[in-house]
Amino acid sequence: MSVTVLARAQSPVDISLSSHSHSFVRLGDGQDIVFQIWIYIEPRRQASGVVVTAELPAGVTFSSAIPSKGTCDYADGLITCRLGQVGIEGVRYIDVVESIQIYARPIQVGTFALNARIIANEPDPNPSNNMTTTDTLKATVNPPKSRKRVRFF
Numbered sequence: 001m002s003v004t005v006l007a008r009a010q011s012p013v014d015i016s017l018s019s020h021s022h023s024f025v026r027l028g029d030g031q032d033i034v035f036q037i038w039i040y041i042e043p044r045r046q047a048s049g050v051v052v053t054a055e056l057p058a059g060v061t062f063s064s065a066i067p068s069k070g071t072c073d074y075a076d077g078l079i080t081c082r083l084g085q086v087g088i089e090g091v092r093y094i095d096v097v098e099s100i101q102i103y104a105r106p107i108q109v110g111t112f113a114l115n116a117r118i119i120a121n122e123p124d125p126n127p128s129n130n131m132t133t134t135d136t137l138k139a140t141v142n143p144p145k146s147r148k149r150v151r152f153f
Helices: none
Strands: 015-021 024-027 033-041 046-055 060-067 071-075 078-087 096-106 110-112 115-119 131-133 137-141
Touching (some): 033 046, 060 071, 078 096
Parallel strands (some): 024 137
Antiparallel strands (some): 046 078, 046 115, 110 137
């Protein structure tokens, strides 16, 4: 007796990324830069094993990463967010599915951009939209606080 195992081919799913960041932050304010990443999937589809990786730019220190689902880890300048299954089977018009907020503190004056990539278990018919770079962000030194002198005549 022989047994034949048929593997079901995975249907292609187009997943993509876009991103945004603040345009300006001052050093010394104690403010974090917020890099926002959005995960898109074509309507009425699901993707499994979704992982987003982002390279933290030099000149900033990692504070935290908050995904709308799943978990994020940080090691050696790389943020890895495991989102698992994304998408909503049967929903026709929703294509923004998940998001990730990455917080980082600038430690030097400069411009910063975050590069991110997405992968899933299913084949992607358009892999060119699986990477994104955030808007360039500028960090400057706080101007000194002015001290007004009052002169009495």
